[in-house]
Amino acid sequence: MTQMLRSLSSLLLLAGLALAGLVPVSYAGPPLPEIPEANARFSDTQGCVEPTEVMRKNHMEFILHKRDLTMREGVRSKQHSLQQCIECHVPPQESGQVVRHSDEQHFCNSCHSYAAVSIDCFSCHRDTPMPKDASAPAFHPLGKAIDAHHGISSVNSEVDSEALETLVEMN
């Protein structure tokens, strides 16, 4: 009997709080991370080297697989290479904006800090694109499509803009 009374009173208290607006009825969750836009596209129809949903879920698998292929067997194709990720997704230093992997504006960290997953890649790998005038061998773009659409401003068609929005938007 006492127990019934106790649970009834707590139910009443909750109802009262809800009426007073203290308990939010619908909770939207924490704000989603802001993913920076890429500065190049893989092709006219596809933003990244794999469909965006696939990349979001499986990018770590692709990078891990490619890592061993490159390191152990000398395969240097552009697809799934970490260097290529950085080239497209992180602004070059000469643009005046130096974004480090520790900054939340860094493409990788924008999600990783949100999901509280640490990244070890950048203790050895470069976290920004190489300066274009460096003496190092010129970076090889993924394909002709990227040359044609280098820079977001040159993406003109409606389809491309939409696809790009899909790539950069999280929800």
Place this chain on the structure above:
Amino acid sequence: MSDQVNTSRRKFIGGAAGSVAVTTVAPGILLQSVAHARTPDQPATSENRWGMLIDTNKCSSGCDACVKGCQDEHGWGGEDTNEKLSREDQQAQWIRKVNIRDTKTGYAHSLPLMCQHCENPPCVDVCPTKASMKRADGIVLVDRHACIGCRYCMMACPYKARSFVHESLLDQSAVQPRGKGCVESCTLCAHRVDLQGADAVPACAEACAAEGHDAFIFGDLNDPNSKLSQALAKHGGTEIRADLGLNLGVRYQGI
């Protein structure tokens, strides 16, 4: 039973496999497969064995263009990096100039020394994590993803070719990831070799040629027609510490 690697047996097996590439089309006509440069998405194979011949007669004692060339390419030893916080004798040294002098005659000359890319590398033998490895095409590398920084390989290397990074690094070269806690050494510019094959020129050789000395010949030891093999056949090449039986990929002329 001996644990020693029987190199002559390996050579025999290698020779037997190599001969498959030659096919008889008709009596008297042989179709020999021509070595094509692989595309970037194809793995390195044992068809190639990359190496270098360095003519020490062309190498000037005051010149360190090869060292500078390597530094520029791979980003080690820069003036304004954290690496300078390390003790000088602990800083990275992928390639260094060594001056040698015959004490009896006084004859002195100079040579660049780097990873010799052994066929039987002691660094690979001792590595507890298989991070120290030899690629199919003979290039000896450190896989930093597996390196735990124990430095056994540094102790095992007879040429002191390996370095350990003691400081956190930033703004590495895109072609050469490197960082604190890992061992590293000359990669024979594998990133160039992978893209350009036999036409590749390692950064040291490029810098040496630009300086006008042209002491390096890079090429495929397995290809008898390569400039390297022909130079070796003509002039011979000395291995440093040949007594160790490591069958080096880097050989010297004039020592």
